[in-house]
Each structure stands twice: as C-alpha cells, then as structure tokens.
Amino acid sequence: MDWRGIVGELGRSATSARALLAACLLFPTPLVAQIAPPGFGGLKHVRWGPDEGAPNGVFKITQTRDGYIWLAGDALYRFDGISFERIDWPAGAARRRVEPTGLLASRDGALWVGLGGNGGVAMYRGGQLLDTHMPTPPASIGPMAQAPDGSIWVASGRFDTQLRRLRGGKWESVGEKLGRPEGAVMGLVIAPDGGVWIALTHQGGNSGALAYLAPGKTRFQLLPDRVSGRPRIALDPSGALWVSDGTGTRMVRDGHGRVPARAIQFPSAPNVRSATLSFDRQGGLWRTTASIGISYIPSAAGATATAYPFDAANGLTSDFSYDLFVDREGSVWIATETGIDQFRRASATQELAIPADPVHGLALAGASDGSVYIESNDTLFRIAPGGAPRPILKLDGSNLSMCRARAGGIWIAQNARTLHVVGDRIETAPGFPSQGTSTHCAEDGQGRLWVAIFGEPLVWRDARGWHHAAGVLAQQRVWDMIATPSGGIAFTGRPNLTTLEGNRLTLRQGFGTATMIAAGTRDIFLSDDKGLVRLRDGKLARLDQSRFPWLIWLRSLVQTERGETWLVARTGISRVATADLDRAFQDPHAPLPRTLFNSQDGLVSAAQHAGFAGLQSTVAGDGRVWFLNRQGAGYFDPATLKGNALPPPVTIRSLTSGGHSWRDPGSLILPPGTRALDIAYAGLSLAVPQRVHFRYRLDGVDDGWVDAGARRVASYANLGPGHYRFQVMAANNDGVWNRSGAEVGFEIRPTFVQSWPFRLLCAAALIALLWLAYSMRMRVVASRIRLRMAERFEERERIARELHDTLLQAIQSLTLRFQLAVDDLPAKQPGRPALLQAIDTADRVIAEGRDRVLDLRSRQAADIEQVIRELIARQGFSPDVEICVAINGTPRALDALALEETGRIAGEALFNIWRHACARRVEVEIDHDASFALRIADDGVGIDPELAARGRTGHYGLAGMRERARRLRGSLVIRPSADQGTELLLTVPGGIAYKAEERSLLARLWSRG
Structure with missing residues (x-):
C-alpha cells in the first residue's frame, strides 16, 4: 500500500474522515486515557476495584513503615501496589471472626488494629495478628493515635466516656480520670507537642463538640467553637487544626493553638454529614464525603481557593468514600465502598483549555519570544511563557499551516490569506496561489516563506510576493518541511529527504516511510520504520531499530537548552540526554539511557498520527515542552519533574512450600524432604508499582544476582538439605535502588535417607x-x-x-x-x-x-613348621649358626598347594642364606592370622637393594620366588634389615593359604568378635 496515496486524500474538512481512519490504521496510536476533570489535570488517578481484586467496603486505610498499604473492611488486608492479601487471625484464635474497626501505624513500624465485638486491640507482628489483651475492652474501638512519647491512645466508638492508653506495655483506662466529655469520638489527633484533640458527636448526630487536653494538664477542656453533625479533625503541615462538619471545612486553631487571624472556610457539599480530611505535601486539602465522591482544594491556604469534585462519573471506584491517607511518596489514597483510589502528581499535564480535534488535527508553532501558538477547532491559542492558553483569533481552519517567523511571532499560511501573528497582533497578506492542501511551512534564513502543498510544487513568498518553485525543485513532492539550524529548509517526500541551503539543492534517497522530520540545535533528524537518522555537516548516521527498537516511527523530536532531547512516539514520550544521543551515533556500542513517559505518567495520548504533517512539539520560553496529541495538547515542565528519590522498602512477603505458607518469614526450619519452594517478595514503591525492578539470589544455588524485572516470585526446585539465604533488592520507578534489600534464611532438615x-x-x-x-x-x-x-x-x-x-x-x-x-x-x-x-x-x-x-x-604333610624344620636340617647349616623358629597364632593347616609353594620359597631363601649370607643367626617366624605370613631373617652380610629388587642377571632364584608368591596372590618383600643382614617377608591371603575347614573356622571366629 502506498502511504502517499492515503495521505493525499487528507484535508482539514469533515469529508476526509475515511482517509484519516486509513492513516490511523497505518500509524496506530496508543489507547486514549480518560481526561481528568478540572482541578485534577496535573494528577494521575489509578483505581483498584473488584475487577482488580480490591476488597469491598474499605473504610479505613493507612501505611506502615515497611511500605504496605493496610485496609480495613470485612477483614484486614494489605496491598503492595500489585496484589491484595487478606490477613486472618491464626487458626483456632478466639477472635477469628471479629472485624476491624480502626487502624494505626505506629512509628516503630507496628500495625495496631481496633476491633469490634469487644475484641479490643490487636497488633500485627511476625506475620500474624496478636491480641494485646486489653482488659474489659469496649464494644467497639474508634479512632486511635500515637503520642510523641510512644503511648497508644484508643477511643471508644460508642456514646460513652471510655478512653484507653497503652503505656509501658500496660493498658490503662483514662477517660474518667482525664474528664473526657461524653459523646462518640469521631476524631482523635495528637499534636507534636503532645496535646490531644478529640472531636465528638452527640446522640442523634445533630451536634458535636471539640475538646483539648493540653500537655501536662489532667483534664480535657471543651472548646467554645460550635460544630455540627459528625465532625472530623486533622492537622495541616503547619500544625494548624482543621475541622470538617455539616457546615463545611475550616481552620479552628493555627499552628500555635490560637484562633486564626483570617478565617479560612470551605462550604460543604449538599447531603454531606461527615467528611474525613487530610493534607498532601503541597498543602492541598482532600475530603471524602461518604456519599458524593471526594473533593480537592489545591491550596487550602489560598484566599481564592476552589474545591474541585471527583466522583464515580470521573472514574472514582465509588461515590461512597470513607477515608484517605497520604503515603511516604506523596500519593493520596482514598478508601471507598468498592475499592481504593490513588492520586499522585503526574509528569505530563494535559491542557484542558485546548480542545481535541481528532478529525482535522491540531497545528503548533513556537515563536522566538518563547510563546507557543496552537490551533484547534479553528481557534488560535497563544500560550505566553509561564501563562495559560488564551484564544486570540478565530480562523478558517481549511488548508492551514503554521511555522515560526524569523522576525518574531509566527506565520499562518492559507490559500485565502497569510497571517503574521506577533503576540496578539495580526498582520494580513495575500494567501498562497493554490487551492491545494498545505501540509507545512517554513521560513529560511533569507526571509523566504516556503509552503508545501500536497501533490503540487513548492511555493514561496518574499517581499515581491508569491512564487512557484522551478527546475529540479519544482519536481519534488513535499509532505513535511522544517527550517534547518543553518538557515535552509529540509523536507520529506519524493525523494525521502531533500535539503535546500541557499540555492544548493541536495536529494537523498534510501529511507523508509518517514513519519518525522525535525530540527535539533545543530542537526536534522528523520525517523522511519528502520530507526532514527541524523544529518550533521552533510553526513548521515543511523540508530538502527536492532539497537533501539523504540526509535522507529517517531512523530517528533525537540532538543532543549537543558541538554535534553525529547522524542515523541506512538508508544510514549522518551527523554534522553543529548550528549548520550550524540555518543550513541558515534559509538555503535554505546547505550542510550532513557526515561519513558506513558499513560502511567499522565499521558492521555502520546501523539497525533502520521496523517498530520507539521510541527508536533516545541519548547516554550519558560522551558515547558509542549506536544500535540489526539486529545488536544499537553506539556512537561522539566523544572517540576522531580524524580522519586526514595529507595523502595523491600520485604519478603511469604515463603510457600508443599502446601504450607509462612507470611513475613524470619528464620525458618522447613520440613525434611523439602525440594521446591516459592518466595514472594515486594518492593513497596507505590508511585508506579508496575515499574519496580527486582534482583535476587539464593546463596549456594544462584551464581550471581538474577535480574527478575518486575516479577515478584522466585521459584526453586531440586533443593537438598542445608542452610540457605535468600536476598532480594529493588529499584523504584526512577531507578533508585535499595541495595540493602531484604533477606530470609531457612534450613531444610534432612530426611532419614539424607x-x-x-x-x-x-x-x-x-x-x-x-x-x-x-x-x-x-x-x-x-x-x-x-x-x-x-x-x-x-x-x-x-x-x-x-x-x-x-x-x-x-x-x-x-x-x-x-x-x-x-x-x-x-x-x-x-x-x-x-x-x-x-x-x-x-x-x-x-x-x-x-x-x-x-x-x-x-606332600601329605600339612604342617608348615615341619616343612621348615626339614628344610633347615636338609640344608646342613654349621653348628655355630643359631636357628630360631617361632610360631605366632594358632597353627592352621595350609592348603597343599600353598604349602608346596611356600616350602619352595622357604627352601630357596634358606639355601641363599647358607650359601651367601655368612650368617651366625637365622630367624624364622610363622604367623597364622587372617592372612598367612612367613618371615625369614638373618644377620649376615646383607643384600644390595638393587639386587633385591631386580635379581642377578642369569640367576632366577629371586625371580622364581616372586613368581610363586604371585601365583598365591600374595606379596613377597626382600630387603636389607634395619641393622644388618637380609629380611624376607611373604604374605598370603587366608582364603588361599588355609585349607577349607580352617577358613570356615576363621570366619566363625571373626563373626563372634
């Protein structure tokens, strides 16, 4: 399909809708998010309802120091930004069915849970709920708070005077002692100096009161301020006390405890009897209503502050909102009847004053004075540096192009007229000489205004009027066009990239379908389906999609004086360092780190599709980066883009194996034979939990850190017995790592066979x-x-x-x-x-x-001693030679074959002693043990070790002895004695040496020990 044939049918009339749809199919855009109502444009709203697994009927919400969000509803739940986990009482606990009525996160990281049904107060520790054993607990626990000294204050939720305090590990009833006024406590706040504020409602709920226990005092004092309905109280960041009741929300005491000099009050919405309130880090006031959603006042201290509503029609999980909380990262959480909602500061802001025009599209141009001009729905808006959009001119939107004027202001080129807009002043000149569709315009360094008309040659205007391009230039078909940093113009069309510097025309081909041409601070950039192309000093360089897939089909590129390059694509908007981009072009192995902004950062739509030519983004004089999208126009303010510098708390959620699960495990001993297990962990950065990144390792199993991405479970199999240590660390949405992380040690006990x-x-x-x-x-x-x-x-x-x-x-x-x-x-x-x-x-x-x-x-004889003695007698030793024969162990009959070979060895040894040794003493020892041994030693002249090892050449006596020993599977050692003489030691296994009956006897003796 030829994309030029498609976009050739595009125009700025309603009849182009079908062609526009075709272009949208060719260049798809991200799903469009819902635009926030007035007052919430700079906030990102995320909701978790029943479809996302959120519990119903949440009326209390808080956050503990480890980062978990805790919810009280029909049961106790905790939330890690991804999943909800129900926390039940341990099996067999007496209060297993008691529902929570209040939550308190203490400074030491513990969670305190108030219970109904006379359940008292429980504390979550070690992965389970533990009863604190409050004596005679009230029927229902109301508000709870922690004093600066660490004591826990708990008020009854009924119409009585009960007030409990946990101090030093002991509960004490202090309601009567401190003179707590009657009424149900609707609010309990403890000031930084230790003063205790309570808000009370009386029977019937039509009237109420405020009471204060000053530091060091022993009695509560009623304030003269009149309150109605069911009042709620809160402290703002300055320490001032605010109350919300049936008449509205107002400050009743300033940060010094005095009546404020200037009354600040915001009226209540109709049918609101009780509204909880809280302040965010920017001083914004948030209120729930329990009936009609929530309201937000961006600056409660402002003299002309406005309350903006937000309800189910705007995307809130329910109009029945009950509680709110500001977490450690500044996000505001709302508890409602059917889930929870989160509001946080968005990186991108959609400008609601500029309407969407998805059929005809929007046009944009930036002026040299820093103003930004946007045309939408035939209206021209001017945005001065630091200002808001103002409509300044009504236009005939057909065949319209906008571009910067070098003399100041912008040009608006139409076939009917040409406008020069400087500030709010408009100058009119004749329009370009064609009835065709203009795609874009640009003014070069010579002051010539060039206009691209689809399907026709370029036209240009100077002081003498309009002219048609001639020669080779007239043959070019232009789709999109820019003014170059060097004072020329560049455009895409056929061929793909053409530059005109003065009167020098350069044609370049070989590119894919171009979706963007943009001018940087010194370069020209083009994007197609293969990546990003840079033209610098007449040389082309490309960043291919194989390196950076996200650089294809860009719609816009803009570079700022802060050294940043913003790239608008269909999948989001990326911010990179311009120096890193230059380095990536120069070095084929250099990385290109980027910060990606998408719907999670407040983008409702990334870009207009490629069917609309012209500038799509620009930098205003105040530094804001403006961009067009299908919902209108939005911007980033780099001055207020603050990264999340808080490392995410990391925790081990659970360890599961063999159907058993251990929540918040410490040191575990797992059952013998455990082979496989799953370890669930969490990185509790809740700003953008989907972007939390993890690495983990199991000592002794993983060679190094495993990059888990966003995965929150580590699974292991084929584990053996032993001690293990699992470690995990996490990075938040801006890449800030908590390298200390969390760890859990466990031991797998061996089975008997292990x-x-x-x-x-x-x-x-x-x-x-x-x-x-x-x-x-x-x-x-x-x-x-x-x-x-x-x-x-x-x-x-x-x-x-x-x-x-x-x-x-x-x-x-x-x-x-x-x-x-x-x-x-x-x-x-x-x-x-x-x-x-x-x-x-x-x-x-x-x-x-x-x-x-x-x-x-x-031989018939079986007695080796007899054989030895016969050999000695036959040898005929001299009477002067002393011969000793010793028997060790119980004599046993030798096998006839062993006796024969042993006798031959002994005879050869005795012959050698008689002939060569000149010995005066011969010792013969016979050992009858498990193995048979024969030792023959003399004190003669000895034997040369080399001769003992190898024998004498031409003589075979020693060799024959060794051969006989080998036939018996025995060993024969012939060596010089330690002092003098020669020693022979023959050892034969008993299984070979002894007769069969002797071997059986030996086996029986061994078995008896």
Whole structure:
C-alpha cells in the first residue's frame, strides 16, 4: 500500500474522515486515557476495584513503615501496589471472626488494629495478628493515635466516656480520670507537642463538640467553637487544626493553638454529614464525603481557593468514600465502598483549555519570544511563557499551516490569506496561489516563506510576493518541511529527504516511510520504520531499530537548552540526554539511557498520527515542552519533574512450600524432604508499582544476582538439605535502588535417607558389600589357583607313576640281569669289577630316581613348621649358626598347594642364606592370622637393594620366588634389615593359604568378635 496515496486524500474538512481512519490504521496510536476533570489535570488517578481484586467496603486505610498499604473492611488486608492479601487471625484464635474497626501505624513500624465485638486491640507482628489483651475492652474501638512519647491512645466508638492508653506495655483506662466529655469520638489527633484533640458527636448526630487536653494538664477542656453533625479533625503541615462538619471545612486553631487571624472556610457539599480530611505535601486539602465522591482544594491556604469534585462519573471506584491517607511518596489514597483510589502528581499535564480535534488535527508553532501558538477547532491559542492558553483569533481552519517567523511571532499560511501573528497582533497578506492542501511551512534564513502543498510544487513568498518553485525543485513532492539550524529548509517526500541551503539543492534517497522530520540545535533528524537518522555537516548516521527498537516511527523530536532531547512516539514520550544521543551515533556500542513517559505518567495520548504533517512539539520560553496529541495538547515542565528519590522498602512477603505458607518469614526450619519452594517478595514503591525492578539470589544455588524485572516470585526446585539465604533488592520507578534489600534464611532438615547416620549405614553396607565381593573374588581366585595347582600335581603324579612303572622298573630289571650275569663270571675275571661298579652306580641312579618320583608326588604333610624344620636340617647349616623358629597364632593347616609353594620359597631363601649370607643367626617366624605370613631373617652380610629388587642377571632364584608368591596372590618383600643382614617377608591371603575347614573356622571366629 502506498502511504502517499492515503495521505493525499487528507484535508482539514469533515469529508476526509475515511482517509484519516486509513492513516490511523497505518500509524496506530496508543489507547486514549480518560481526561481528568478540572482541578485534577496535573494528577494521575489509578483505581483498584473488584475487577482488580480490591476488597469491598474499605473504610479505613493507612501505611506502615515497611511500605504496605493496610485496609480495613470485612477483614484486614494489605496491598503492595500489585496484589491484595487478606490477613486472618491464626487458626483456632478466639477472635477469628471479629472485624476491624480502626487502624494505626505506629512509628516503630507496628500495625495496631481496633476491633469490634469487644475484641479490643490487636497488633500485627511476625506475620500474624496478636491480641494485646486489653482488659474489659469496649464494644467497639474508634479512632486511635500515637503520642510523641510512644503511648497508644484508643477511643471508644460508642456514646460513652471510655478512653484507653497503652503505656509501658500496660493498658490503662483514662477517660474518667482525664474528664473526657461524653459523646462518640469521631476524631482523635495528637499534636507534636503532645496535646490531644478529640472531636465528638452527640446522640442523634445533630451536634458535636471539640475538646483539648493540653500537655501536662489532667483534664480535657471543651472548646467554645460550635460544630455540627459528625465532625472530623486533622492537622495541616503547619500544625494548624482543621475541622470538617455539616457546615463545611475550616481552620479552628493555627499552628500555635490560637484562633486564626483570617478565617479560612470551605462550604460543604449538599447531603454531606461527615467528611474525613487530610493534607498532601503541597498543602492541598482532600475530603471524602461518604456519599458524593471526594473533593480537592489545591491550596487550602489560598484566599481564592476552589474545591474541585471527583466522583464515580470521573472514574472514582465509588461515590461512597470513607477515608484517605497520604503515603511516604506523596500519593493520596482514598478508601471507598468498592475499592481504593490513588492520586499522585503526574509528569505530563494535559491542557484542558485546548480542545481535541481528532478529525482535522491540531497545528503548533513556537515563536522566538518563547510563546507557543496552537490551533484547534479553528481557534488560535497563544500560550505566553509561564501563562495559560488564551484564544486570540478565530480562523478558517481549511488548508492551514503554521511555522515560526524569523522576525518574531509566527506565520499562518492559507490559500485565502497569510497571517503574521506577533503576540496578539495580526498582520494580513495575500494567501498562497493554490487551492491545494498545505501540509507545512517554513521560513529560511533569507526571509523566504516556503509552503508545501500536497501533490503540487513548492511555493514561496518574499517581499515581491508569491512564487512557484522551478527546475529540479519544482519536481519534488513535499509532505513535511522544517527550517534547518543553518538557515535552509529540509523536507520529506519524493525523494525521502531533500535539503535546500541557499540555492544548493541536495536529494537523498534510501529511507523508509518517514513519519518525522525535525530540527535539533545543530542537526536534522528523520525517523522511519528502520530507526532514527541524523544529518550533521552533510553526513548521515543511523540508530538502527536492532539497537533501539523504540526509535522507529517517531512523530517528533525537540532538543532543549537543558541538554535534553525529547522524542515523541506512538508508544510514549522518551527523554534522553543529548550528549548520550550524540555518543550513541558515534559509538555503535554505546547505550542510550532513557526515561519513558506513558499513560502511567499522565499521558492521555502520546501523539497525533502520521496523517498530520507539521510541527508536533516545541519548547516554550519558560522551558515547558509542549506536544500535540489526539486529545488536544499537553506539556512537561522539566523544572517540576522531580524524580522519586526514595529507595523502595523491600520485604519478603511469604515463603510457600508443599502446601504450607509462612507470611513475613524470619528464620525458618522447613520440613525434611523439602525440594521446591516459592518466595514472594515486594518492593513497596507505590508511585508506579508496575515499574519496580527486582534482583535476587539464593546463596549456594544462584551464581550471581538474577535480574527478575518486575516479577515478584522466585521459584526453586531440586533443593537438598542445608542452610540457605535468600536476598532480594529493588529499584523504584526512577531507578533508585535499595541495595540493602531484604533477606530470609531457612534450613531444610534432612530426611532419614539424607541424614549422616543413613550415610554411615550406607558406607558400612558398601564396605560390607565390597568385603563380600572381595571375599568372593578371593574364593574364586583361590579356587582357580587350587584347580591349576591340582592339575599340575596330578600331572606330576602321572609322570611319577610313569617313571616308576616304566623307566625305574626297566632299569631295575636291567640291573638284576647284569647282576645275574656278573654272578656267573669268575671272581678273577678282568671285567667283573667294572661291571660291579656299574651295577652300584645303577642302584644309586634308581635310588635317586625314587627320590625324584617322591618329590613329584603331593606332600601329605600339612604342617608348615615341619616343612621348615626339614628344610633347615636338609640344608646342613654349621653348628655355630643359631636357628630360631617361632610360631605366632594358632597353627592352621595350609592348603597343599600353598604349602608346596611356600616350602619352595622357604627352601630357596634358606639355601641363599647358607650359601651367601655368612650368617651366625637365622630367624624364622610363622604367623597364622587372617592372612598367612612367613618371615625369614638373618644377620649376615646383607643384600644390595638393587639386587633385591631386580635379581642377578642369569640367576632366577629371586625371580622364581616372586613368581610363586604371585601365583598365591600374595606379596613377597626382600630387603636389607634395619641393622644388618637380609629380611624376607611373604604374605598370603587366608582364603588361599588355609585349607577349607580352617577358613570356615576363621570366619566363625571373626563373626563372634
């Protein structure tokens, strides 16, 4: 769709409504907010009714030091700016169904709740309501107040003389003692000096009285001032006492306690019998009516102050308004029958004197004297610096353009006439020579007035009259136009951006649909669907939407002497520092901080849509930034734009887990097995609660601070037992952080399976399983070793049988035959001795063969000591060598295979001692324990450690010993002794070393301890 074809149909006549609607669809605008009634134009109104979760029937409202708004209705509620939370009595409490009748926020941060039904007074602390145990409480608690000394004063809400005081933690009845006059107490106020004011109504409610207890006095004194109906009282910021009754609202005592020198009184609205009152920080007086909404007097001390009404027709939650309160940030809160309302100072002010004209649109121009001119509904308004809009001229609005005149004032260009307006003076000249629709005008540095006519060439006017553009300039089609800071003109159209400096024309293309062309203090700016473009010194630069999406489709830009740049867009109005904007153009990584103003700041509409060309904002001589919108015109006053410097109080609202919730938790111990929980928190800045920003972290879980944005709940899962600390901090609507924040500590107790005893049991069970696995493995290994050894011994026995049954038998048979042959030879036969000698040798061979066959067979002895002693005897040590054999533990029979290998190792060791050690003492220790151990030591010449570790080249005795030990899955250590000599230590697992029956016995002994 060609947008030029759409806007070409636009005009300033009623017949353009259909085309205007099309342009609105192409360039949508924000939803329009309701315009405030007179007197409330500088205030932002926010309401919470039943649809927003507000409770019904709220008649008391206050704020505690932690920032919560507290409401009394059918129950007690607290409000954090987002959600309402009902506060009930603890389960099983005797007064669980008693409704609150009064609220007091004391200076120490506690909340005191007056109760009906003889409930007395309760205090909120530690997340729950606690009874203060007032003795014989009255039927209903009325007004409450706190004195400078910290004592709490409580008046009965009935027609009696009861007055209670809580001092030093004890309740005392002081009504009769202090001579409290009769009547129901409608108001109770304590002055900064400790004086006590009470307002009373008598039976029937037609008359009342004021009484005062001066500091240090012991009796109340009735004031002579006459009051009627049900009077209410309040102190203004100066300490003066005001009363509101059936006749109106007036000051009865000044800040010094004297009758005011000048009577200040505001009449009451009809049918108002009782109106609560309070003063805001600017001295404005607010009143409820309980029947017809509220009223507001901007300056109660002014001689000509006016009371402005505000009711349900204007957006109040209900005309039945009961109570009001001014919070720590200056907002005024109203309690009504169906919810609560908030009024606060708005950043933007909609000027009600300038009407809306959504069909034909509004035009705007600023003059060099600081005046601002706005045309709406065929009326020209002038706004002098510091002044209010005044209508100065009735116009024919068709085909009208407005722009600044360099000689002062403004130009109004029409085809019928051209007007030069300076102040209130108007000069008339002939109109431009065309019946087309003018979109905008601009005067260049040479004094030429240029007018853009849609669909036609430019026209311009100088001292000689009107002229049509010629040449290339005549071919340009112009939609919007501005005067440049350098004295030229610039306009958008086809092509997208054209500048005319003197007689030099520059055409630039390649832009998207332009919705704005504006002049800064030194630059030209253009906005389209891709971002913001700056033209400086003939060079273009762009801030792309990928960096700053909010810079697309701007409608206006204006720069002030304060170093601020205001950007008007369809989503709101942004304020940035001009230096930051320049830096963003120069550095592709530079940020562009902004302050966004939208409906939450009082904007009823951000901008006119792009179907209307011409200037959309300007800076007045008083510094106010004026802008046009679909509801008329509004402005910002930077001099009064005060940021919210109060860091928001931060609180932990609740911790919820497993269906249980702990309100205002301190230090908690959570049930064993808790895995998931939710932590709700609040940042109690109530000016714009939607803009409160949070960061939180849970020590031990979060690596750093989590940016939660506006989210007010932190959820965690898969938590284990341990101690945790949750911290949260918040920033208010202007980015002021409360970095101290709030925190809550909690402990998750372990379940039995998460406890240390269970872990120890698991460790013991694991050790037992490992030991069982090890034992089973050793049994398998021992079984395999025995199997292999049995196979070897069976093979050896088979070889021994074969040798005995074949070779030895054959040799013996052969020897007998030789013996028979020798016996037949004569004694003197020469060869007979040689044969006899051969037969003797054969006998020795047979004997040795029998010994070897015996060695090949399995040993039958199972006593290792016997084997060792046989080896010692066979070795033939010298008698001078002392040999000691020691047995430790109960001797056990060794497995035949282990006995064989152990004996071979011991034999090799004893042989080496006999041959190489030159020892004089040999010690043999045999240990029968869970594992079998054999130690053989001597005091000989010792052994080289390198030789003990590696053995001698070409000799295999030590290597064979280690191989035998490995086959037994044992360990063998050969090392020099500490003093001298050599030590051998062989260790074999009991599962391999001992016979099966010995192993069973050992297991039984271990099980018995």
